[in-house]
Amino acid sequence: MKLQKGWKLLSTAALVAVLAVTGCSQSAAPAKTGEGTAPAAQPTGDAGGQADATARLKLNLKTEPPSLDPPKGFDSTSNEVLNATMEGLARLDKDHKPQPAMAEKWSVSEDGKTYTFTLRDSKWSNGDPVTAQDFEFAFKRIVDPNNAFPSAFLAYYIEGAEEYNKGTGTADGVKVKAVDEKTLEVHLKAPAGFFLHILTQPTFFPVNKKVVESNPKWAENASSIVTNGPFKMEDWVHDQSVKLVKNDGYWDRDSVKYAGIDWVMVNDENTQYQMYSTGQLDMIQTVPNDLKKKLIDSGEAKVESEAAIYYYRMNTEMPPFNNVNIRKAFALAIDRQTLIDNVVQGKQAPALAHVPFGFPEPEGGDFREKGGDFIKDNDIEQAKALLKKGMEEEGWTTLPPVTMTYNTSDAHKAIAQVLQEMYKKNLGVDVKLENKEWKVFLDEQRARKLQFSRSTIPADYGDPVNYLELFVTDHPGNRINYSNKEYDALVEKIRNTANETERFKLMHDAEKIFMEDMPLVPIYFSTKVFMDQPNVKGIIRHPVGTLDYKWVEIGKK
Incomplete structure (x- = not known):
C-alpha cells in the first residue's frame, strides 16, 4: 500500500518524535537516567494579541463523561476532562514526547525493567500533598479484580499486575512500591x-488514597472530586455542562495562561457548528458532513493525521457472525473509498488491515506500509461467494437478523446508513440500524451484548501491540468474544520479546492471524478534522494521546 501524504508526515515526524523517546526500537530505548523539569509555557504562537488571563475556553464535550475516576472512564470523553483536571508522572509535550510532570525526574535500570521516579512537591485540590503512596495505591487499584476497570490491561507490563487482576496473584505481588513520600519504584516484567508513554494515559493518573477510601462515590460530583492537574472542578451539571477553574495550587500554574474551561454537552453537529460560528464555542472537533469538504478546501477546517481506526465489531458468538466466511463477506462488501469521498470527507485512508499507519519499524519504514493490505476494497463477487459458503456451512437458507448499533451522532448515523445500503445492494442483506446514547452504548458493548457495533480505536500508547492485545481471549477491550489460542500465545510472546526486530515480526504474524479470522469490519484509518477560533492557540492534538488544553492562550478580541 502506498503511504498517503498525511500519514507520511505522522510516521516520519510526530510518531518518530514519540517513539524516539518512548522506545520503538532497542536503540531508541529510554536513557538509563532521565531527569529534568517539566516544560514551562511552550511556544504556542501568536494568540491574536496579548493573552487574556481572565478568558475561559469554551468547548463542547457532546455527552456526559461516563466516569471521571481515571481507570474507570477509559473513553475519549472522560479522558478529555481528566487530562485537564489531573496529571500523572509524565505528560506529553507539544512534540508528543513524555516530559516530567508529577515526577520531576526518573531513572531506568540497566536491564530496562526498573523505573525509579522522584516526585516533585505538589498538592491535591483539597490541600493534601501528592505522595508516592498515592501513586502506589492508584496503580494497584487499576488492577484490583474487585474494580473490574476496563483499562486494567494497560498495567499488565508491571510485574504481578496481570496475575492480581486475573485472580491468581495478590496486591503485594504487584511490583509498585512507594520507597518514601517522594520516591516511587515500578518494576516491569519485561523491558x-x-x-513512559503509557504513563501519560489518564488510567495512570494518581488518586488521593485518603479520599477514595473514605468515599466510594468521590468521582461522581464536583463537590467531592479531588484532583491535581492544571485545572480543578468548579461545577458539573450532569448531562449539561462541566466547568473548570485554573488550579492555583498546581506546580506549573505559571504555564496556564487563562482562567478556566466551560464545556457544554451538545450532541448535534449542526447546532455545534452554529455555536462555533457565533462565537459560543472556541473549538469544535467535528464539522457537519454537508459542509466538511468546503470548510477543509477553504482552510477554515484543519485536518491532522491520527493513529486510529474506525470499524465495526462483529460479535463472534452471535449468529451470523459466528461464521468466519460470513464475517469476511461483510468486510469485503463495502466500498470504503466511496464512503470516504462522499460521506466521511476527511482525507482518511481506506482500512484494509487492523493496525493503522503511524508506527515506525525499528529498521525504518512504517508498520502498516510493511504489513500491506489483507483484503480488497469493494470485492463484491468474493463477498457474495463467501456469504453463500458461510450460509451453507451453517445450514441457513435465510440469514439471521443483523443489527448495526452506533452511538448517537450525525456522523455515525450517516456512515451506518450508507453501510446499510451497501449491504442491501451488494449482499442482498437487510440490516437494521439502532443508535444508543454514549454511556449506554459503551456499557452494552463492553458487556458483549451488541451484535454488530461501531468503534474507533485511537492508540493508547505508541506501539502496534496496543491494537493486537485488545483481542486476546477475555481481554476487556475484546467486547466481541473473539478467541484464538494461537493468537493469544503470540501476543504473550510479543509482550516478552526484547529484541525489537523480532518483536515487530511477531506483531505482523499476529495481525495476519487476526485478519484471517476477521472479527471486525475495518472501514478507515482516521484523521482529525477540527476548527479553532483565530484568537485561540496552543490546543495540542497528539497523534497518540489525549487532547491537551494546558498550554492554550486566548487572545484578547
Whole structure:
C-alpha cells in the first residue's frame, strides 16, 4: 500500500518524535537516567494579541463523561476532562514526547525493567500533598479484580499486575512500591521502551488514597472530586455542562495562561457548528458532513493525521457472525473509498488491515506500509461467494437478523446508513440500524451484548501491540468474544520479546492471524478534522494521546 501524504508526515515526524523517546526500537530505548523539569509555557504562537488571563475556553464535550475516576472512564470523553483536571508522572509535550510532570525526574535500570521516579512537591485540590503512596495505591487499584476497570490491561507490563487482576496473584505481588513520600519504584516484567508513554494515559493518573477510601462515590460530583492537574472542578451539571477553574495550587500554574474551561454537552453537529460560528464555542472537533469538504478546501477546517481506526465489531458468538466466511463477506462488501469521498470527507485512508499507519519499524519504514493490505476494497463477487459458503456451512437458507448499533451522532448515523445500503445492494442483506446514547452504548458493548457495533480505536500508547492485545481471549477491550489460542500465545510472546526486530515480526504474524479470522469490519484509518477560533492557540492534538488544553492562550478580541 502506498503511504498517503498525511500519514507520511505522522510516521516520519510526530510518531518518530514519540517513539524516539518512548522506545520503538532497542536503540531508541529510554536513557538509563532521565531527569529534568517539566516544560514551562511552550511556544504556542501568536494568540491574536496579548493573552487574556481572565478568558475561559469554551468547548463542547457532546455527552456526559461516563466516569471521571481515571481507570474507570477509559473513553475519549472522560479522558478529555481528566487530562485537564489531573496529571500523572509524565505528560506529553507539544512534540508528543513524555516530559516530567508529577515526577520531576526518573531513572531506568540497566536491564530496562526498573523505573525509579522522584516526585516533585505538589498538592491535591483539597490541600493534601501528592505522595508516592498515592501513586502506589492508584496503580494497584487499576488492577484490583474487585474494580473490574476496563483499562486494567494497560498495567499488565508491571510485574504481578496481570496475575492480581486475573485472580491468581495478590496486591503485594504487584511490583509498585512507594520507597518514601517522594520516591516511587515500578518494576516491569519485561523491558517496554514505550512505558513512559503509557504513563501519560489518564488510567495512570494518581488518586488521593485518603479520599477514595473514605468515599466510594468521590468521582461522581464536583463537590467531592479531588484532583491535581492544571485545572480543578468548579461545577458539573450532569448531562449539561462541566466547568473548570485554573488550579492555583498546581506546580506549573505559571504555564496556564487563562482562567478556566466551560464545556457544554451538545450532541448535534449542526447546532455545534452554529455555536462555533457565533462565537459560543472556541473549538469544535467535528464539522457537519454537508459542509466538511468546503470548510477543509477553504482552510477554515484543519485536518491532522491520527493513529486510529474506525470499524465495526462483529460479535463472534452471535449468529451470523459466528461464521468466519460470513464475517469476511461483510468486510469485503463495502466500498470504503466511496464512503470516504462522499460521506466521511476527511482525507482518511481506506482500512484494509487492523493496525493503522503511524508506527515506525525499528529498521525504518512504517508498520502498516510493511504489513500491506489483507483484503480488497469493494470485492463484491468474493463477498457474495463467501456469504453463500458461510450460509451453507451453517445450514441457513435465510440469514439471521443483523443489527448495526452506533452511538448517537450525525456522523455515525450517516456512515451506518450508507453501510446499510451497501449491504442491501451488494449482499442482498437487510440490516437494521439502532443508535444508543454514549454511556449506554459503551456499557452494552463492553458487556458483549451488541451484535454488530461501531468503534474507533485511537492508540493508547505508541506501539502496534496496543491494537493486537485488545483481542486476546477475555481481554476487556475484546467486547466481541473473539478467541484464538494461537493468537493469544503470540501476543504473550510479543509482550516478552526484547529484541525489537523480532518483536515487530511477531506483531505482523499476529495481525495476519487476526485478519484471517476477521472479527471486525475495518472501514478507515482516521484523521482529525477540527476548527479553532483565530484568537485561540496552543490546543495540542497528539497523534497518540489525549487532547491537551494546558498550554492554550486566548487572545484578547
